Amino acid sequence: MNIRFYNALILTMEEGVPVFDGEVWVRDEKLLYVGSGKDKDDFFREFAEPCIIWDEEIDCRGNLLMPGFKNAHTHSGMTLLRSYADDLPLHAWLNEQVFPIEAKLSKEDIYHLTKLAILEYLTSGITSIFEMYLTPESIAEACTEMGMRCVQTGGVNNFSQSVELLEKWYEELNGKHPLLSFLPGFHAEYTCSKELLKKIAAFAKEKKAPVYTHLSETEAEVAGCKERYGMTPGMFLDSLGMFEYGGGVYHGVWLTLEEMKIFKQKGVSVITNPGSNMKLASGIAPVESFLEEGLNVAVGTDGPASNNCLDMFREMFLVTGLAKLKRMDASAIDALEVLKMATVNGAKAMMLEDNGTLARDKLADMIMIDLHMPNMQPLNNIAKNIVYSGSKQNVKMTMIHGKILYLDGKFCVPDKPEDIYRKANEIINRLKQ
């Protein structure tokens, strides 16, 4: 399958490359060519192809092609609880509302609820998700059926999942399907015993694998860890040898400078979730400090029960907006840095090194941003337009692994959206009883 996108503006997100006019050619799941189109003859000579028979040629009409967004932290199945239990603090929200309903969720429920989330990811230009939820097998099924690239991590804790299951998923979900991978992970320090954490660290060491977890989301969580172990959560986990092969922490709202320095040393990414941190009143993450310490910072929506949407445009604006407020400095974190977090850095945090930018031989995970909309005009600065005034409304196309899954407001997936909506409503109505 050969697809040619022409008459486009292109933001490759390769270091130092400005927006340019050009073409992108996709062959099967990969980018065959990304350039101005003026060097076509050289290209054909190099590839010893006389020409390409196009299966599809798409006139971009001056719209922007760029790498798809990496949603580096989510719990897709929580679509169920969107607008179900809002306006509560994190612990009450989790313990009184989320956990009791989640306890009743079946694998099949999560399969359907994940599909609902995937539809929304597509409308937001999200081409890879970093998923932590209850039933990795049924999540994998939903993602492969719909065509979503999905890196999963474990959510092991004292009450559910286990190191044995981590091992099983690690073996079964890696290398199984080009859209899937699995990395070790656990829910959080405060839901895991020290013994369990040690077992997880040993498993990761054995596999030479990175480890992912929720960390320092609330002030209370940090205080609890200090009380239990006399250390902040990051220092405590590091003392157990958790991050010998890197990894990542979600939220990191209350990270100390000491923890940031360790994370830099160990290659631990921080995935910031500003929408969720606002809505649950967890605080403002010190993202400026993360950057100053040289950490790899990615962005995630968190689950739709705490956000409540899966909208990378909102998250991107919040990353810079909240940094500006926290520092009381309007120059904090510029738009291009935020776009980097949402693409290149996200890919890095998720161990997806081959889809962070648009370049020859990279995976064709690409979106088209509609510049023919009033919020994208005038074209003073396209990166700033996307971060400061962009919205889901501007996502004209979402392509994952060379397949167009969303185009002009229509989903190109096997399921009918209405069937997915009906299923989600059926599930919540059943579980509420």
Added chain:
Amino acid sequence: MNIRFYNALILTMEEGVPVFDGEVWVRDEKLLYVGSGKDKDDFFREFAEPCIIWDEEIDCRGNLLMPGFKNAHTHSGMTLLRSYADDLPLHAWLNEQVFPIEAKLSKEDIYHLTKLAILEYLTSGITSIFEMYLTPESIAEACTEMGMRCVQTGGVNNFSQSVELLEKWYEELNGKHPLLSFLPGFHAEYTCSKELLKKIAAFAKEKKAPVYTHLSETEAEVAGCKERYGMTPGMFLDSLGMFEYGGGVYHGVWLTLEEMKIFKQKGVSVITNPGSNMKLASGIAPVESFLEEGLNVAVGTDGPASNNCLDMFREMFLVTGLAKLKRMDASAIDALEVLKMATVNGAKAMMLEDNGTLARDKLADMIMIDLHMPNMQPLNNIAKNIVYSGSKQNVKMTMIHGKILYLDGKFCVPDKPEDIYRKANEIINRLKQ
């Protein structure tokens, strides 16, 4: 012209009325009927009409009808400067970037740039704007041509506009056109001499009119006023008799409790602009305190140079999200309260008492929210869905004064969007030189 909307969910925003299934009938610029549709016979009897010949019947397919949003503070013509000069603090941004370019703007430029903003308002379900900018006549022209309801206020300061012009616009723009009105206003305490402020207060008293102004946007502004007059800006203006007939203040980020109490007494609304306050690092307004003091709180996007978008969904999320962070309380300001700010309270702040809710005989300023989108599912709570996960993508229709101006992503306005975009780019390219 008779239009029937059927098969709808309806959120009237009338006090205490929950979402219900029903119909809305529009006759010319007004709502003729808002109800479940079961009492049609009673209706026809009361109106002594045997039946209605419909010019148009719209099947809403279960989508939501609600009052359009009131954008209670904006400077539409600043679309020009979107993404032109970001990442600067307020004073540097105003003095070094905004004012020099604005000084070159012609009436005709502002006419075109306002049209660009109007397109974006329509995509965001905004049906009334509260405008403060340089050339009220050409703004009025753009709004009437495009069909946008526009309340304007003066931006008098030491360098431009005057009380004489306020008087002229007050006479000329009130009662001239059903979409237009004008209320006295000035730029800010810090750009007006005491003498000028006294003249404005005297003018408002003579007309028995409310007065509007930017107030306490930054901490520096408050400190400056205290230095000049030994009082905070709100107390100082009140001491000049500025708010004898009410009015409103934009931003109010640094308002004191004392000022809030005076504003409550005088019927002064506070219009909060969270996106702009974040982006310019001005601070988080104490919106919870405004509500506790019983103030009328409305929401505005501010101009697109400081926000940078004109998106009431983003503003609504930020109102509650920032309140939750400021109080570190996830239960701060619930979704319905935010919707009230964006509709009913906005109308009140703008002296538009007849379009805040959907009810018989009110003006037909109405929007349709697409619930058949993944971010609106499941339907656990529609108000929360709109505020917490809604986006411009969900605006299926925008109707102002009984006219459908935006439907299914298409603009129903006299101008071609591409012409407006081209014009905006021409203007900025000319003025940049």
